Amino acid sequence: MRCSKEATRLQSNKAVIAFHIFFILFSLLFVLPFLLIIAISLSNEEDIMRLGYRLIPEHFDFTAYRIVFENPDQILNSYMITGAQAFLGTFLSVLVMSMCAYPLSRTAFRWRSPISFYIFFTMLFSGGLIPSYILITQYLHMGNTFWVYVIPGLASAFHIIIFRTFFQGLPYEIVESAKMDGANEFRIYWQLILPLSKPVLATLSLLGVLGRWNEWFRALVYIRDEELYTLQYLLQRILMQAEFIEQMADVMPAGYGENFKIPTETVRFAMAIVAAGPLLFVFPFFQKYFVKGLTIGSVKG
Structure with missing residues (x-):
């Protein structure tokens, strides 16, 4: 036995x-x-063209990183702009969307259905790029300012619905008990609902930071000042300049274009490391909430 x-x-x-x-x-x-x-x-451009992609470089070459960091002050400034708009925008966005979703999760709220439909309707139709550009630049006067990264994207209809769904899954008895103790609606939201909503807060915060960190289109459309370029847009401009120089070198007479050869292939991958590196340190702090947060939408319709 x-x-x-x-x-x-x-x-x-x-x-x-x-x-x-x-x-x-x-x-x-x-x-x-x-x-x-x-x-x-970290590879040599000629080795890549000759041998292809390899996990262990034939010859280590830091030329791609020297090109990316040719102007370190500009890169550092773009890091600061990107980080500031990503974290500030995400914080304000999560705050605004959760405050909007909380009353919509309450069955006693009279205008719950019309407002929910209005929010859902914006997921199907939008004003378009040109009306948005006119509104932001001529009426809100946020063109070529830092706030164009933050304010226009404060609310997402889909994320509001996710917040509302999660709030509906919380025990209503908690709210009733708090009301019996004399708590008002804001205190219930701030001291009870939000602390119980860490999974959805962490999940949507992570998604918000990722989306804003990779933002480049707003810089392309609204920003003219180089001091306000985001990291992604700045890296895109560096790559476009490198590709332009590479094309010019190809059409120059033999012997003249050799001095203008730029490793555009390795530059692309160096930019990927520069852009994605900081977020690799952010994700572990959200990991324990992220898996649970992914199942929020399937709990309750």
Whole structure:
């Protein structure tokens, strides 16, 4: 009997070890592409053209990073602009959307259905780019200002609906108990609802930061001052300039274009590392809430 128990336990341990090995190897599939991007960004352009992409560079070359950081003050300023608009915009956005969703989650709110339909309607139709440009630049006077990154995107109809769905899943008895103790609606929202909503707050905050960090279209349309360029738009301009110089070098007479050769392929991957690097340190802080937050929309319609 004792031998059979030990055999069963040994067999169980082998199965656990096998599962661990499988998932470790499976996890490496997600790490290898990132390592490949780093390797390509540190490779020599001629080696890539001759040998293709390799996980271990034939020759290490930092030319791509020297091109990206040719003007370090501008890169640092774009980092500051991008970080400020991403985190400030996300904080204000989450605050505004949660405050909008809270009354919509209350069945006693009289205008709940019309306002919910109005918010949903904006997911189907929008004003378009030209009316939005006229509104933002000529009426709100936010063109070529920092606030054009923050204010126009404060509310997302889809995220408001997610907030409302999560709030509806919270026990209503908590609200009733707080009312019996004399708490008003804002105190209930601020001291009870928000602390219980960490999964949805963390999930939508992470999605908001990711979206705003990768923002470049607003800079293209509304920004003319180089001091207000976001990181993504600045990197795009650097890449376009590098590709233009590369094209000019190709059409120049033989012997003259060699001095203008720029490693555009490795520059692309170096830009990916420069742009994505900071967010790799942000995600672990949201990870424990992120998985739970992904299932919010399936709890209640």
